Amino acid sequence: MHYFVYHSGELYCESLPIRVLVEKFGTPLYVYSAKTIRRHFRVFDSAFSEIDHLTCYSVKANSNIGILALLAQEGAGADIVSGGELYRAIKAGIPPKKIVFSGVGKTPEEIEFALKERILLFNVESGQELETLGEIAKRLKIRAPFALRANPDVDPKTHPYISTGLRKNKFGVPEEEVIPLYLKAKENPYLEPLGIDAHIGSQLTTVSPFVDALKRLRKLWEELTSLGFELRYIDIGGGLGIPYENEEPPLPDDYSKAILEVLKGLPVSLILEPGRVIVGNAGILVTKVLYTKSNREKNFIIVDAGMNDLIRPALYQAYHKIIPVVDREEEEIVADVVGPVCESGDFFARDRKIKRVRQGDLLAIMSAGAYGFVMSSNYNSRLRPAEVLVDGDQFFLIRKRETLDDLIRLEEIPEFYRTQ
Ligand code: LLP
Numbered sequence: 001m002h003y004f005v006y007h008s009g010e011l012y013c014e015s016l017p018i019r020v021l022v023e024k025f026g027t028p029l030y031v032y033s034a035k036t037i038r039r040h041f042r043v044f045d046s047a048f049s050e051i052d053h054l055t056c057y058s059v060k061a062n063s064n065i066g067i068l069a070l071l072a073q074e075g076a077g078a079d080i081v082s083g084g085e086l087y088r089a090i091k092a093g094i095p096p097k098k099i100v101f102s103g104v105g106k107t108p109e110e111i112e113f114a115l116k117e118r119i120l121l122f123n124v125e126s127g128q129e130l131e132t133l134g135e136i137a138k139r140l141k142i143r144a145p146f147a148l149r150a151n152p153d154v155d156p157k158t159h160p161y162i163s164t165g166l167r168k169n170k171f172g173v174p175e176e177e178v179i180p181l182y183l184k185a186k187e188n189p190y191l192e193p194l195g196i197d198a199h200i201g202s203q204l205t206t207v208s209p210f211v212d213a214l215k216r217l218r219k220l221w222e223e224l225t226s227l228g229f230e231l232r233y234i235d236i237g238g239g240l241g242i243p244y245e246n247e248e249p250p251l252p253d254d255y256s257k258a259i260l261e262v263l264k265g266l267p268v269s270l271i272l273e274p275g276r277v278i279v280g281n282a283g284i285l286v287t288k289v290l291y292t293k294s295n296r297e298k299n300f301i302i303v304d305a306g307m308n309d310l311i312r313p314a315l316y317q318a319y320h321k322i323i324p325v326v327d328r329e330e331e332e333i334v335a336d337v338v339g340p341v342c343e344s345g346d347f348f349a350r351d352r353k354i355k356r357v358r359q360g361d362l363l364a365i366m367s368a369g370a371y372g373f374v375m376s377s378n379y380n381s382r383l384r385p386a387e388v389l390v391d392g393d394q395f396f397l398i399r400k401r402e403t404l405d406d407l408i409r410l411e412e413i414p415e416f417y418r419t420q
Contacts, residue, residue, distance in 0.1 A: 002036045002281040004364070009327040011364055015393040018286055018325045022362060025386045026401065027288040028305035030373050032062075034070055034391035036282035037369075041074045044240075044274055047256035051263065053270040054120075056100050058238045059085040061275030061370040062283065066389050066398030068092030071278070077120070079238065079273035083110040090117065100235060100271060102149065102199065104129075104170055108136060115142045121233060121271070122146040123197045125172055127181055130191070137190035146185070147195035147235055150178050152216040156201030156209045156239065159316045163201040172198065178220055182229060193229050195271070196221055199237025202276060205249040207258040210236065214262045221266065234263065235271035242280040244367050245319040252277070276370040283369025285310050285385070286325065289361045290340070299335035301357055306339030307346040308379040310365060310372050314345040322349055325362035330355040337363070341380050373399075381407055 003014045011018045013031050021031055045055045056077035059068065063085060068078070069092040077098030078089040089099055101114050102123040111133055114122065124130045124146050137144035151172030156163045164171040173181060178196075185191040200213045214236055224231055236259065241249035250258075263270065287305035294300070312318035322337055333356050337349040348365055357363065376384050386401035 001039070003033045004036075004284060004366070006327060011323065011325045011327070013284075013390040016390050016395060018284075018362065018364065021388055021390070021395060022286060022288075022325075025388060025397065027286055027362065028303075028309050028385040029286045030283055030368065030385055030387040030399075031286055032067065032279070032283040032369055032387065032389045032398075034389055037067065037070060037279055038074060040278045040282065041071060041076060044252045044272075044277060045075075047252040048260070048270060048272065051260060051270055052268075053272060054098060055272050055274065056098065057278055058273045058275030059089055060374060062279040062372070063088050063374055064387055064389075064398050065092045066387075066396060067279065068094060070389070077271075079275075083107075083113050086110070086114055086117065086119070096120070100147075100197075100273070102197070102237075102273070108132060111136050112140065115140055115144060118142070120145065121195060121197075121235070123149045123235060125149045127173070127177065127184075130181060130185060134185070134188040134191045138188065141190075143190050143192045145192045145194040147193075147197040147231075147233060148173055148178050148181055149197045149199065150175055150217060150220060152198050152200065152213040154200050154209050154213045154216070156204050157206070158201045158203045158239075158241070159318075161316055164199055175216065175220070179223060179227070182224055183227070193224075193231060195231050195233030195235055195268075196224070197233075197235035197237065197271075199235075199273060200239060202239050203241040204239045205241045205247050207250050207255055210239070210255065211258050211262055214259060218262055218266065221268070232269055233271050234266070234268045235273065238273040238275050238277075240274055240277040242276055242367065242370075245321070249277075278370075280370035281367050283367075283372060285365040285368040285372060287363050287365060289357045289359055289363065291359060292335075292357065299333050301335050301337045301354070301363075303337060303339060303348070303363060305348070305365070305385070306341040306380070306382060307343065308341055308377045308382050309339070309385055310348070310368055311375050311377075312368075312371060313348050314343075315375075320348060320368060321366040322352065322354060323364050323366065324355060324357065325364055328355070330357075332356070341382070378402075378407060383407065
């Protein structure tokens with residue numbers, strides 16, 4: 001569900017024609033719909049209304065501070081994985097008491113930053129990390145609330161690069177090490193065990209892997225409780241998928257029903273870390289057709305956005321719908337939609353049925369709101385696109401297009417090599 005719709009053959013975001021935004025800000029351009037984000041957050045969050053819970057939006061999915069601020073207004077917490085994400089979340093007005101910190105490689109500096117901000121929970125992913133957290137907490141005399149991230153060895157049946165809950169993945173602590181680590185943590189009074197956590201992967205399209213993982217978490221919770229631990233939180237991570245092509249992921253209500261069933265009777269507060277399901281379909285990447293060309297085998301549509309702007313097709317062979325901004329009666333052709341980057345992997349679609357386009361036409365690459373701009377780079381010294389947030393008939397430029405000066409702002413020519 002989203003608010004990108006055609007009116008009289010022209011694509012709109014909420015009440016604004018995309019064409020108008022492009023006239024103002026150029027291409028490539030990320031356009032987000034505030035109404036869609038709000039709606040997704042509300043539907044997701046209210047699906048869990050029957051139990052005490054906190055929805056910690058996963059900042060990595062889209063970390064623009066304009067979007068974080070919108071979600072802060074909705075009462076969202078944040079799931080972060082770096083000091084940078086913590087900085088953004090705080091700047092955007094998300095209270096530290098609603099922030100959980102995941103990730104296998106938190107640095108001592110990041111841990112100190114988060115401790116001083118008094119975040120809600122550290123999701124700890126190894127014995128050594130737990131030790132480091134304990135040492136820093138002791139030095140600062142700040143108790144460290146933590147949950148261990150268990151690796152439940154459950155197959156989420158998603159793309160291998162985004163599955164995280166298998167033993168072969170780097171994430172979390174093997175189940176058999178979980179209880180010994182909680183017992184060890186008792187030796188340091190600055191370590192405060194407050195919960196247990198898992199996150200098994202992203203873009204899941206069935207509930208059963210979530211249920212399997214949660215059953216294992218429940219078992220661990222029960223064992224720990226019988227050992228005298230009082231764990232207030234169960235954090236089940238994120239991962240709920242969205243439709244990109246013709247997937248039919250569970251609706252938030254089906255997802256919550258399955259989860260609440262497993263949690264029945266446990267006096268816990270649930271933490272959720274959704275990312276993609278909140279913002280994925282709330283954003284598009286608008287791009288302009290630069291050239292078209294054909295050879296005996298193929299048609300190519302060359303657009304002004306590249307893999308540096310949206311890397312998902314290149315990295316995961318991900319499918320994104322591509323639709324015209326102005327829909328004309330045209331015959332359908334089969335073409336590759338490709339960017340200007342000097343890599344054969346720089347494509348948005350291969351052998352895709354698409355209406356014939358002309359030079360200068362605008363195309364919308366759909367479902368680009370999650371893991372889009374956040375994964376962009378300056379590869380090929382390309383300037384990263386602007387980002388616009390539409391809310392009803394208003395629009396806000398939430399990130400300016402980069403300039404050539406931005407590109408080299410942090411670089412320097414050593415005096416030694418100066419010729420002019
Ligand atoms: N919590 C943790 C600990 C995570 O690692 C992730 C995502 C999430 C929550 C949010 O997952 P979501 O609800 O968005 O599925 N770049 C990839 C996705 C990487 C996901 C990484 N972790 C992509 O473009 O598909």
